Amino acid sequence: MDLDFWWLLIVPVAFALGWMAARYDLKTLLSESANLPRSYFRGLNFLLNEQPDQAIDAFIEVVKLDPETVELHFALGNLFRRRGETDRAIRVHQNLLSRVDLPVTERDHAMYELGQDFLKAGLLDRAEETFRSLEAGDYALGAQRALLTIYGIEKDWVKSIEIARHLETMGADSLAKEIAQFHCELAQEALQQKKPDDARNQLNLALKANPQSVRATILFGDVDAAGGEQQAAITQWQRVEEQNAAYLPLVAEKLMKAYDATGNPQAGADLLTTWVDRYPSNDLLDVAYQHVATLRGPEAAHTLARTQMQKSPNLAGMTRLLEAQQATAEEPRRSELELMRTLLRQRTKxxxxxxxxxxxxxxxxxxxxxxxxxxxxxxxxxxxxxxxxxx
Ligand SMILES: [Zn+2]
Incomplete structure (x- = not known):
């Protein structure tokens, strides 16, 4: 009998244990809140009353009295930064940094957050200086990433390359695509300053970093064309087809200009027609259509537009097809087509x-x-x- 009923004791025992645990929790909570400085509650009160300035002053008082509230300051600082109140965020983080007894990790963290505040406030020089001071430790990688952002904003591509390479050595994911783009930016600057050798040098570095860089290939063609070497430019731009045919619309117009300059626009029109056929695209069709219409007349352009519309129907293609029909139509159909095309263009322009x-x-x-x-x-x-x- 005893054995059958002993387990009934489990319920009151569990209840008693639960009650004791609750009492213990309550006691701990009471003693912990008794340890919190009054300024903490004053700060909370100001915050709830939407008086953030007074709240910060109160919280700054807390951190002076109680080192355990560092996390509270990080939370507040981030909150202000996200709200765009960067001056307040800066004040919070600078206050943390002014403490001589702040542990190194917390100091680095506060420094990193301060850098982000400066960055958000557009104070790039101060942000750079702050992130530069974080060369080692837990926040070094984040600081280098932030520096990459800063140099990108400043369009300082030489420093961007340097930081990207450094990031890769620190174990960040490959930045080959970005590095190639930075070299392309430098090449573009050199091209504008009429320094073709410098531009070629940068483009070779871009392709070394990322052999798939279509932009480098396009720019190589631009450098050749600027130097009057039209045939070399054509050869470069044709390479885009092997690299990534999706980018062909970006070179179509340049290519036709170069073919024109070599006195062989028909070859250009042939090439564009082949491309439009292989890689249907409205952007490619736009360029091909204009040149085919000029070089071979409205019937040939009409055929091109019709074939494309059948392959890949869309509103832009439809507008182009109506234009083609209109070019060869007689009145009154011509006016009807004009009306339809105008309406469609208004809808799609x-x-x-x-x-x-x-x-x-x-x-x-x-x-x-x-x-x-x-x-x-x-x-x-x-x-x-x-x-x-x-x-
Ligand atoms: Zn975007």
């Missing part, structure tokens, strides 16, 4: 855009670096119509 695959920023021009998120090569090299346009 602002639609096709390059779209950043990272942040979704849409742009009329193609960018190698997104103006929205500063990512490199985040734009697909083709303008796309948004899905809603087809409704």
């Amino acid at each position: 602002n639609l096709p855009r390059y779209t950043c695959q990272n942040c979704g920023f849409r742009a009329r021009l193609f960018y190698w670096q997104c103006p929205g998120c500063s990512g490199w090569e985040t734009y697909a090299p083709r303008r796309v119509e948004p899905i809603t346009a087809s409704n």
